[in-house]
Amino acid sequence: MAQNFNLFSLEGKTALVTGANTGLGQGICAAYAAAGANVIGAARRSCQETAEKIAAYGGKFTEIIADLSDINVIPRIVEEADKAYGRVDILVNNAGIIKRCDAVDVTVEDWDSVIDINERMVFFLSQAFAKGWVADNKGGKIINIASMLSYQGGIRVPAYTASKSAVMGLTKALANEWAKHNINVNAIAPGYMATNNTQNLRRDEQRSEEILSRIPAGRWGTPEDIAGAAVFLASDAAAYIHGFTLAVDGGWLAR
Numbered sequence: 001m002a003q004n005f006n007l008f009s010l011e012g013k014t015a016l017v018t019g020a021n022t023g024l025g026q027g028i029c030a031a032y033a034a035a036g037a038n039v040i041g042a043a044r045r046s047c048q049e050t051a052e053k054i055a056a057y058g059g060k061f062t063e064i065i066a067d068l069s070d071i072n073v074i075p076r077i078v079e080e081a082d083k084a085y086g087r088v089d090i091l092v093n094n095a096g097i098i099k100r101c102d103a104v105d106v107t108v109e110d111w112d113s114v115i116d117i118n119e120r121m122v123f124f125l126s127q128a129f130a131k132g133w134v135a136d137n138k139g140g141k142i143i144n145i146a147s148m149l150s151y152q153g154g155i156r157v158p159a160y161t162a163s164k165s166a167v168m169g170l171t172k173a174l175a176n177e178w179a180k181h182n183i184n185v186n187a188i189a190p191g192y193m194a195t196n197n198t199q200n201l202r203r204d205e206q207r208s209e210e211i212l213s214r215i216p217a218g219r220w221g222t223p224e225d226i227a228g229a230a231v232f233l234a235s236d237a238a239a240y241i242h243g244f245t246l247a248v249d250g251g252w253l254a255r
């Protein structure tokens with residue numbers, strides 16, 4: 001078989017990334033634009049900064065403003081996304097929240113708010129795009145953003161751990177059903193990354209020191225650190241990879 005040296009190119013593809021205005025979502029958007037994709041960012045606020053980063057690559061970017069805590073926004077997201085560039089080929093379920101609190105004090109509201117965006121939205125948005133991909137028989141890629149707490153229990157974040165464990169489970173469950181339709185469902189489990197999500201942890205000197213001393217790479221990760229994994233899983237290079245969660249964690253899980 002002839003070697004395809006463009007295995008990692010996303011030229012001609014369109015990617016929709018949720019939570020595209022900052023952090024890992026912004027990093028993934030920039031990486032996809034650099035790999036040649038048209039990018040759609042879904043976020044509850046302006047993605048101006050992301051748009052500027054993409055413009056630097058000469059890439060195309062469209063934003064869809066939506067509150068992703070409510071699954072009723074899904075039909076509008078699908079419609080606007082399909083209108084933007086014709087067809088969405090890659091969905092990245094990145095938007096997520098974390099609430100830190102002792103398990104005995106977690107309220108129903110806080111529990112539901114974490115599960116709604118980190119788990120419920122991930123499933124129903126994936127379902128909405130997969131329906132179209134099964135119908136048009138052209139395949140697709142879903143990349144879920146999992147966590148170290150897909151593998152471990154964590155401390156004072158029980159709803160987050162429940163949701164991220166569900167993300168890893170869903171990644172396998174959906175891959176089992178959709179692989180035959182040429183839909184790759186995989187996940188990335190970031191380690192401890194310097195974004196808004198970990199701001200409070202990094203401000204807590206003791207916790208920050210504990211975490212850093214346990215990371216073999218000796219530093220917090222950055223949005224750029226997950227760019228390669230995100231492009232790889234969205235590309236033809238990952239065509240036969242289904243249901244796998246790839247840790248990008250500076251070696252955290254190896255300890």
Ligand code: NAP
Pocket residue numbers: 018019020021022023024025042043044045066067068069093094095096097117145146147148189190191192193194195196197198
């Ligand atoms: P972040 O900077 O807090 O980004 C989270 C993104 O989700 C933001 O764009 C945020 O928008 C968006 N979002 C939250 N609630 C939303 C809502 N109701 N509607 C629309 N968008 C909403 O943190 P991050 O680290 O980049 O997180 C990205 C993903 O990585 C999350 O799923 C997180 O759980 C996961 N993760 C992060 C780490 C880490 O160490 N940082 C580790 C493992 C997994 P706003 O800016 O408007 O809040």
